[in-house]
Amino acid sequence: MSIRIDEQACVGCGRCIRVCPGSLLKLVPGETGGVAAIESPEDCWGCVSCVKECAFSAIHFYLAEDISGKDGPRTTMQVRAEGPLLHWDFSKDGALFRTITVDRRNSNDY
Amino acid sequence: MPVTTVRKSADVLIIGGGTAGCYAALTLSERDPEKRILVVEKANILRSGCLAAGVNALNAYITKGHTPDFYVDYALRDAHGIAREDLLLSMSEHLNEVTERLEDLGLVILKDENGEYVARGNRNLKINGENIKPLLANAVLALPNVEVLNEVNVVGLHLEGGASKDAPGVVTGAYGHGVREEVLYEFRAPAVLVATGGAAGIYRPNHPGFSRHKMWYSPFNTGAGYAMGILAGAEMTTFEMRFIALRCKDTIAPTGTLAQGVGARQVNALGDVYEDKYGLTTSQRVWGTVAETKAGRGPCYLRTVGIGEDAAGSLEKAYLNMEPSQTLKWVAAGKNANEENVEIEGTEPYITGGHTASGYWVDDGRRTTVPGLYAAGDVAGGSPQKYVTGALAEGLLAASSIEEDLNSGLVAPSSSDSVDSATSFATLLQDLLEAEGNVTPEELEAALQTTMDTYAGGIGSGYEFTESSLDEAKARVRELLAVPPLQVSCSTMRDVTHYFEVRERLVVAEVLLAHLKARKETRWHCFAENKSFPEQDDEGFLCYVNSRYRDGAVETFTRPLSERRPEKTAGTERDYRDFTGRWANEHSH
Numbered sequence: 001m002s003i004r005i006d007e008q009a010c011v012g013c014g015r016c017i018r019v020c021p022g023s024l025l026k027l028v029p030g031e032t033g034g035v036a037a038i039e040s041p042e043d044c045w046g047c048v049s050c051v052k053e054c055a056f057s058a059i060h061f062y063l064a065e066d067i068s069g070k071d072g073p074r075t076t077m078q079v080r081a082e083g084p085l086l087h088w089d090f091s092k093d094g095a096l097f098r099t100i101t102v103d104r105r106n107s108n109d110y
Numbered sequence: 111m112p113v114t115t116v117r118k119s120a121d122v123l124i125i126g127g128g129t130a131g132c133y134a135a136l137t138l139s140e141r142d143p144e145k146r147i148l149v150v151e152k153a154n155i156l157r158s159g160c161l162a163a164g165v166n167a168l169n170a171y172i173t174k175g176h177t178p179d180f181y182v183d184y185a186l187r188d189a190h191g192i193a194r195e196d197l198l199l200s201m202s203e204h205l206n207e208v209t210e211r212l213e214d215l216g217l218v219i220l221k222d223e224n225g226e227y228v229a230r231g232n233r234n235l236k237i238n239g240e241n242i243k244p245l246l247a248n249a250v251l252a253l254p255n256v257e258v259l260n261e262v263n264v265v266g267l268h269l270e271g272g273a274s275k276d277a278p279g280v281v282t283g284a285y286g287h288g289v290r291e292e293v294l295y296e297f298r299a300p301a302v303l304v305a306t307g308g309a310a311g312i313y314r315p316n317h318p319g320f321s322r323h324k325m326w327y328s329p330f331n332t333g334a335g336y337a338m339g340i341l342a343g344a345e346m347t348t349f350e351m352r353f354i355a356l357r358c359k360d361t362i363a364p365t366g367t368l369a370q371g372v373g374a375r376q377v378n379a380l381g382d383v384y385e386d387k388y389g390l391t392t393s394q395r396v397w398g399t400v401a402e403t404k405a406g407r408g409p410c411y412l413r414t415v416g417i418g419e420d421a422a423g424s425l426e427k428a429y430l431n432m433e434p435s436q437t438l439k440w441v442a443a444g445k446n447a448n449e450e451n452v453e454i455e456g457t458e459p460y461i462t463g464g465h466t467a468s469g470y471w472v473d474d475g476r477r478t479t480v481p482g483l484y485a486a487g488d489v490a491g492g493s494p495q496k497y498v499t500g501a502l503a504e505g506l507l508a509a510s511s512i513e514e515d516l517n518s519g520l521v522a523p524s525s526s527d528s529v530d531s532a533t534s535f536a537t538l539l540q541d542l543l544e545a546e547g548n549v550t551p552e553e554l555e556a557a558l559q560t561t562m563d564t565y566a567g568g569i570g571s572g573y574e575f576t577e578s579s580l581d582e583a584k585a586r587v588r589e590l591l592a593v594p595p596l597q598v599s600c601s602t603m604r605d606v607t608h609y610f611e612v613r614e615r616l617v618v619a620e621v622l623l624a625h626l627k628a629r630k631e632t633r634w635h636c637f638a639e640n641k642s643f644p645e646q647d648d649e650g651f652l653c654y655v656n657s658r659y660r661d662g663a664v665e666t667f668t669r670p671l672s673e674r675r676p677e678k679t680a681g682t683e684r685d686y687r688d689f690t691g692r693w694a695n696e697h698s699h
Contacts, residue, residue, distance in 0.1 A: 002320075021153045021162040022323075022330045023261055023289050023604075039604070045323050045330070047162035048434050052240075063438055064320045067360040075442035077434065086240070088430055090441045098441060102427050107220035107236045108166055109424035110371025 002041035002064060003050060004076070009058035010035040016050035016059060025050065052079050052086070060091075113287075113539050115294045119523075120148035120257070122512055123299035125264045125284060126335065127151035128159025129498055130487025131305035132246045133208065133505030134512075139253040141513050147256045148297065152289060152306075152607075153330060154260040155247040159307055160328050160464070160488070161498065165239035166367050166432040168212075168219070169497040170205050173229040178202035181233060182674065185495040188391045190633050191652055192348060193467050194492030195674035196687060200474050201493050204503035209235065212502070215245045231370055240431040242498070261289040265334065265610045266535065267302065267342045267483065270526055280696070281342065281482035282524040285535050289607050292543070294536050300521040301482060301512045305505065308353075308462030308469070308488040309333030309618045311555065311611070314563035314570065315458050316362060324435070326355040326362050326457045333461065335489040336469065337614035340621055340659045345471040345479040347491040347656045347669075349618075350625035352459035352637045353466040354573065356396045358412075359453035363436035365412055367428055368452060372421050374412040377451070378402045384410070388635075392465070396456045397635035400572060411451035422446040456636065458569055461618055464488035464496045466637065471656055473689040475511025476504055481693040482521050484508045492654075492672075520690055538595060542606050547599035551608035554590055554598070558616055561586040566623060567639055575626065577642040584623045591616050621657055624664040628655045 005016075012034035017025040024043050027034040036058075038044065051059045060076035062068075080087040084105045090098040122138055124131045127149045135149050151158055172178055181202040186193050209227075213219050220228040220236040227235050250256055264286035271279035283298040310327040323329040340346060356365050368374040376385040376398065384407075388398030399410045414422075422440075425447050429436040440446055463469030469491030470478045476486050486504035487496070496504065515521045562568055565583035567575040575583075591613075600606045631647035632640045653668040676687055 018154050019157040021158045021328065023153050026290075042320050043323050043329070045162065045325070045328065046435050047157065049157040049162050061434065061438065063361070063435060063442065066317050066319045067321045067324060068439065068442065072442060075438065077438050077441075086430075088434070088437070090438070092442075100426055100430065100437070100441075102238075102240075102430055104238055104240060105218060107218050107238045108367075108428040108431055110166075110230070110236070110367050110421075110428050 002044040002062065003038055004060045004062065005036050005038065006058045006060065007031070007035050009056050011056055012036065013055070015053045015055070019049045019053045021045065021047060021049065051077070052081070113292050113294050113536060115296060115536065117296045117298070118148060119298040121145040121299060121516060122147045122301045122303065123284060123297050124149045124303045124305060126159070126304065126306035127155035127247070127250070127258060128305060128307055128487065129161060129246070129501040130505040130508070131303065132250045133502040134303055134305065134486060134509040135250050135253065135256050137506050137509035138513060139256050141509070143255050145255060145516070148299065149250065149256060149258045150262050150264055150286065150295070150297065151258065151260050152263045155250065155258055157243050158330070159243070160331070161243035162328065163434065164432045165237070165242055165498055166364060166428055167230055167239070168209060168235040168237055168499050169233060169366070170495060170499045171209055171227070171229070171233055171235050172202065172206050173232055174226065176232065178205070181205070184233065189351070189467055189494050190391065191671070192351065192633065192654065193494055194672045196474060196672050196676060197472070197493040199674055200507060201496065201500050201503045204506055205499045208499050208502035208506060212242070212245070215249050217242055217245055234370065238431055262286050262295050263289050263334070263607050263610060265338065267338045268298070269342050270524060279343065279480065281480055282526070284338070287539055287606060288603055290603055292603060294539055298524065300523045301484065301516060303484045303486060303508050303512065304335040304339060304489055305485070305487045306335030306489055307331035308460060308464065309336060309615060310460050312461065312558065312562055312615050312619050312622070313458035313568040314559040316455065316569065324362055326357055327460045327462060331488070332611035333614045333618040335485070336461065336621070337617040339470055339478060339480070339483065339485070339489070340617055342480055342483070343658060343660065344483065345656055345658050346469065346621060347471045347654050348467040348625070349461060349622045349657070350629045350638045350655055351466040351468055351634060352622070353462050354396050354459050354636050355457045356399060356454055357457055358436055359455045361433065361435040361439050362457060363429060363433035365454055367425065368412045368414060368447070371428070372414065372417045372425065374414045374417070374452070376410060376454070377413045378407040378410050380407055393634040393637045399454060400456060400636055404572065409453050411453050413451050414447040415449065415451050417448045419446070419448055422448040456569065456573070459567065459573070459637070461622060462488045463491045463493065464501060465494060467492050467494045474507070474687045475514070476508035477511055477689040477693070479689065481696050484512055515690070520693060539606065542595055542598065542600045542609060545596040545598070547597045549593060549597055550599050551605060551612050554593065554612045557590055558587065558612065558619060562619060566626065573636040574639045574641050576640070577627065580623055580627045584620070587616055587619050587623065591620065621659070621664050624657055624666050625655050628666040
């Protein structure tokens with residue numbers, strides 16, 4: 001379980017670096033400027049704070065093989081925020097196949 | 111390059127900007143806008159601590175028709191009698207006040223048509239807790255008299271007057287280092303609140319490989335607050351009541367949402383409901399699962415098949431607000447909760463006073479036994495089942511007594527300029543960065559976790575230990591504690607942080623081992639499964655096991671159980687309500 005950062009989509013704004021509760025992210029040189037990178041992916045807790053903070057949907061969350069089997073890492077999760085709505089996009093091998101939308105104004109049913 | 115030093119002083123220093131620390135800052139700031147408050151946080155308060163991912167419910171609330179005593183009764187029962195009723199009561203009396211404050215800050219809490227909160231069971235409220243930490247953090251960041259220092263790792267307390275047996279000294283500040291920058295920080299304050307959270311990473315985790323941090327508790331809570339208090343001579347209580355969470359297998363996601371939310375029962379591989387056989391306290395729910403598996407009836411599950419598609423859909427959303435891994439697992443597998451039961455397992459043991467009773471021995475105002483030092487949240491002992499609102503309530507209680515003690519002059523700025531601890535710390539930092547060591551912090555961590563897993567009742571030993579295995583663990587932990595810093599290889603501040611995190615856990619482990627050995631009974635299955643004494647012994651052990659670190663060794667002793675509403679009789683063994691008299695004496699030494 002950890003994150004992958006899409007270097008093409010990352011603009012190096014540093015917001016994810018700020019919110020990581022383990023200070024695991026840092027800015028590294030990319031092709032066209034600074035991009036965020038995770039220093040040790042095995043130290044990720046899976047809180048997805050960075051995924052929610054990214055305004056460019058550049059951070060993909062996945063479950064590693066040791067907890068999800070060999071096909072697990074092929075499925076990733078990203079978030080798009082739209083006002084009070086959070087759209088959680090699920091992709092397999094990069095192709096979007098499902099979206100679950102949560103309205104932050106509503107409490108959980110359970 | 112020499113390490114640079116930054117010095118700061120304040121009226122109140124809060125170590126740890128999590129749940130309790132943030133709430134203490136809010137309370138202090140509002141009560142006295144003139145006081146200068148400094149919050150020092152290892153990560154960034156926006157998402158740091160236990161609330162990073164969000165929470166699914168508020169689990170400690172006095173619902174309509176109930177009283178604070180109802181909550182105290184529940185927590186005491188769940189702890190099998192070993193909890194401080196006085197502390198539980200003062201916490202419970204503030205649960206609803208802090209809940210309303212959370213709502214004012216913007217937390218969504220479900221209400222009915224009359225505007226009343228909707229309860230989930232007798233003690234819980236339904237919320238949308240995805241953004242609970244940013245709400246708290248932003249409220250703190252808006253306060254003019256609060257300074258927040260992020261990415262600074264506090265590792266020790268300034269102690270004036272030495273840690274001798276009769277006078278443990280007075281805390282007048284703390285010191286630490288930058289998590290990324292080569293900077294030494296030295297803080298001075300007459301009142302220091304430790305709110306760093308409990309300790310994870312003492313035992314080998316569920317997934318020791320790549321997903322080693324996929325755990326219940328925050329892997330970044332490494333027992334700093336316990337360790338610095340232990341080394342300053344503070345009295346600790348009930349470390350032997352470890353916490354093991356019953357979680358969804360692999361994702362280590364919460365099971366309460368399934369058990370309480372959709373009424374899923376615990377079933378074994380044969381489909382038989384087994385939870386009734388073992389009891390329903392927190393430790394018994396874990397024990398039942400372990401025992402069924404041991405008896406050849408595993409794996410065990412929460413029976414969610416048949417809950418219906420709508421319920422499964424609601425669960426997907428609920429988990430996104432607190433533990434998104436579980437939703438990802440369902441979606442990736444293409445199988446919902448209503449189509450496949452959710453396998454469950456116990457986690458590695460943690461030390462955390464937020465769920466069990468391990469932590470600082472405190473008085474009603476959350477004063478520790480060391481003058482100038484206060485504790486709130488998961489580091490504060492005696493008061494289990496705090497959850498989020500209980501931690502907030504303790505932040506409030508600590509803030510109240512800090513305000514009182516500053517105003518009465520019980521604690522006052524130090525006139526001494528002595529910075530011995532900071533000077534030796536500067537040398538240590540420099541040495542760590544320059545020395546060519548032959549052991550990495552990671553290797554030390556692995557050695558600690560293997561030792562504790564094997565000899566002190568980790569997952570690998572079915573949570574069981576014996577007197578002899580504890581002795582073996584102690585010998586190995588002491589060997590690891592004796593590794594000189596100059597042998598440790600640290601090239602970056604990240605390595606240095608990791609080194610201190612392992613040191614903290616070693617100190618906590620040593621105290622834990624002493625506590626496990628001192629309670630010669632088995633009161634809580636799994637939490638403290640002592641195979642040398644497998645029965646509960648009410649005659650010998652209906653009491654607290656406490657400890658103090660003196661001259662490099664852990665002393666354990668017992669104290670009688672507290673009363674819920676004790677009368678104030680200063681200076682006696684039963685003087686739980688108030689340490690101010692004791693502190694005044696120690697100041698005059």
